Amino acid sequence: MKIDDKFFMKLAINEAWKYQFLTYPNPSVGCVVVKGDSEILSIEAHKEAGKAHAEVNALKQAFLKYHPNDVLKTLSNSFEIHEYLIKHHNDFFNDCTIYVTLEPCNHVGKTPSCANLLKQLKPKRVVIAHKDMNNQAKDGQKTLEEASIECEVGCMKKEAYDLLYPFLKWNSGTFIFYKMAQTLNGTIDGGKISSNQTLAYVHTLRDRIDLLVIGGNTVRTDRPTLDARYVVGTAPEVLIYSQKTIFDTQIPLFKIPNRKVTISDDLFKLLDYKFVMIEGGYTLLEKLKEKIDFLILLVTPKIRNGLNAQNMIDIDFEIIHENFIGKEKIIYLRRKVK
Ligand SMILES: NC(=O)C1=CN([C@@H]2O[C@H](COP(=O)(O)OP(=O)(O)OC[C@H]3O[C@@H](n4cnc5c(N)ncnc54)[C@H](OP(=O)(O)O)[C@@H]3O)[C@@H](O)[C@H]2O)C=CC1
Numbered sequence: 001m002k003i004d005d006k007f008f009m010k011l012a013i014n015e016a017w018k019y020q021f022l023t024y025p026n027p028s029v030g031c032v033v034v035k036g037d038s039e040i041l042s043i044e045a046h047k048e049a050g051k052a053h054a055e056v057n058a059l060k061q062a063f064l065k066y067h068p069n070d071v072l073k074t075l076s077n078s079f080e081i082h083e084y085l086i087k088h089h090n091d092f093f094n095d096c097t098i099y100v101t102l103e104p105c106n107h108v109g110k111t112p113s114c115a116n117l118l119k120q121l122k123p124k125r126v127v128i129a130h131k132d133m134n135n136q137a138k139d140g141q142k143t144l145e146e147a148s149i150e151c152e153v154g155c156m157k158k159e160a161y162d163l164l165y166p167f168l169k170w171n172s173g174t175f176i177f178y179k180m181a182q183t184l185n186g187t188i189d190g191g192k193i194s195s196n197q198t199l200a201y202v203h204t205l206r207d208r209i210d211l212l213v214i215g216g217n218t219v220r221t222d223r224p225t226l227d228a229r230y231v232v233g234t235a236p237e238v239l240i241y242s243q244k245t246i247f248d249t250q251i252p253l254f255k256i257p258n259r260k261v262t263i264s265d266d267l268f269k270l271l272d273y274k275f276v277m278i279e280g281g282y283t284l285l286e287k288l289k290e291k292i293d294f295l296i297l298l299v300t301p302k303i304r305n306g307l308n309a310q311n312m313i314d315i316d317f318e319i320i321h322e323n324f325i326g327k328e329k330i331i332y333l334r335r336k337v338k
Pocket residue numbers: 179180181182188189190191193214215216217218219221222241242243244264265279280281282283284285287307
């Protein structure tokens with residue numbers, strides 16, 4: 001394998017995908033710090049909105065590799081990490097290249113400006129996969145170049161765009177993904193399919209989204225709870241997509257305190273939210289296909305008898321990423337618009 005800019009950027013992109021959606025409303029971003037030509041010091045990502053940006057996590061871990069110390073190790077507040085690195089870097093980063101999937105932010109928000117931090121640490125080069133179009137955060141490249149730091153933009157731009165796509169969509173309107181857990185042969189029914197680790201991921205998603213959509217048939221068949229109990233998170237607002245008006249109120253999903261549940265056949269309601277997850281079967285998938293941006297498949301390595309796509313269904317996707325959650329596979333697919 002050729003060890004070049006693309007190699008390091010791919011590591012940053014892969015790391016960022018591990019936190020895709022979990023950073024909402026922020027974008028998912030990855031960063032790699034390389035010393036000299038090829039010594040990888042750190043591979044990090046932004047993990048949650050309000051917490052340290054990818055660059056800050058990566059610069060911190062990189063510095064710790066050569067300067068292990070408990071003071072920096074225990075810092076998690078971005079302002080404090082910035083302050084520490086600016087005070088103690090002693091030109092450590094001058095022979096480093098920073099690979100980052102999104103242009104370093106140029107503004108002070110919940111965390112301080114990454115472009116300003118890099119400007120002071122003066123790495124040899126900053127390689128950026130995708131420009132930041134956000135009016136508040138953009139122009140980090142300009143700040144770096146004004147400080148005579150060499151920048152390159154556009155390395156793995158298509159892959160970085162795929163990573164950024166949910167953020168671009170929820171920033172300009174609504175991002176909708178359809179999540180389905182299935183066996184290797186595509187069966188989706190019969191209760192628990194996924195491992196506890198995958199279910200914890202699903203519950204983390206439920207904690208982050210603005211709205212969970214579920215079909216009427218699933219509500220009657222599964223009698224679900226639809227909370228985030230595996231991660232002790234917040235149960236999402238629920239929209240039951242249905243032509244009926246009455247459901248058995250003993251179904252656990254109605255029993256969650258302080259959570260709004262709406263029963264409706266009006267899909268325009270989805271546009272009132274920025275980040276929407278649909279949990280459903282194949283009938284609902286075909287029905288809602290024009291609305292969805294991504295399909296997230298959680299594949300468990302089992303073959304089972306069960307419900308598969310039975311009726312007319314016709315949707316094409318592009319696989320944009322795949323990963324593991326423990327021993328199960330997660331596949332991110334973007335719907336192709338025909
Ligand atoms: N593995 C997984 O990740 C998941 C699996 N499942 C499984 O999938 C199966 C059910 O899947 P599926 O058959 O797709 O059922 P869904 O409930 O997911 O979707 C079908 C329902 O959507 C509603 N609907 C359809 N068209 C309209 C319309 N025009 N207006 C309003 N509502 C409409 C109907 O509700 P109504 O009849 O009330 O009008 C219909 O029953 C179950 O076995 C369940 O266990 C479900 C979710 C996730």
